[in-house]
Amino acid sequence: MNLAMKISDHDVLLVIDVQNDFCTGGALAVPGGEKVVPAVNRIAQKFANVVLTQDWHPEDHVSFAPNHPGKQPFQTIELDYGIQVLWPTHCVKGTAGAEFHRDLDIARANLVVRKGFRRGIDSYSALFENDKRTPTGLLGYLRERELKTVFVTGLALDFCVRFSAEDARKAGFEVAVIEDACRGIDLGGTVAATHQSFRDLGISVVGLEAFL
Incomplete structure (x- = not known):
């Protein structure tokens, strides 16, 4: 893609999980998370x-480490859909931690997609839950609106941003991740693995200067 972006009505900005619990002081803070705002x-x-996503978990969600006696955050378990990282309790629906960061301009959003609200399955991607089969509804929305290129920003680069970008690309969209507007967690090399995946799938990585 060209460095100077000309945005059209067929492009969409996907803003992933810019919520209090993923920012400094939150239950699952991404280092410097609020700096994307x-x-x-x-x-x-x-x-x-513009589409926003919002993690929206029940208290007894399967991905929360405290719901598995003897397990600690960032350990993994095997579920019927594969390996699941166990997280600190975060973004519980209706709590302050699940709210969007106060400085995020949510008024520009045409749609808010809530994900992870089913107790027994996690949902990193904005398009599909972690079983890769259960849709969030966003894919249908993008197709109905005849949107073609998905620009992805938000938290965290190496989990929810990555899965969203990958699923959008596999669904046939052109995809660009705006790296200056993302932050990563980096669990054992997950940021490097994310960049490799983007290269393999033909997902562009662009900087903020392309939009100035």
């Missing part, structure tokens, strides 16, 4: 189509 707000001004 000014960049996201600035980029969003260029787009007619």
